[in-house]
Amino acid sequence: MARRRKRWLTATMPDGYVKTIGPTADPFTHYWRIVAELENGKTEVFWGHARSLAEAKGKRAATAEAAKMRGWTDWRFEIAELVESDEAP
Helix, strand or coil: CCCCCCEEEEEECCCCCEEEEEEECCCCCEEEEEEEEECCCCEEEEEEEECCHHHHHHHHHHHHHHHHHHCEEEEEEEEEECEEECCCC
């Protein structure tokens, strides 16, 4: 079985934040992020990557339940497509 080539994956979020993942051979296509506001004014950030847009969107359903459990006053769920490159940024 042939080894998959490793590459770098970069996502740029709507607020300009840039996340780079790699080097990896995993077939990730999307990056997701939850930015949650807490009652005390602090912020929590959760993130991950997915192998499809559908998988990334599936994380949104669990977010509403997490907001109730953790007591978030507000939250944003964002998805960005990963861009592939052969070299580190």
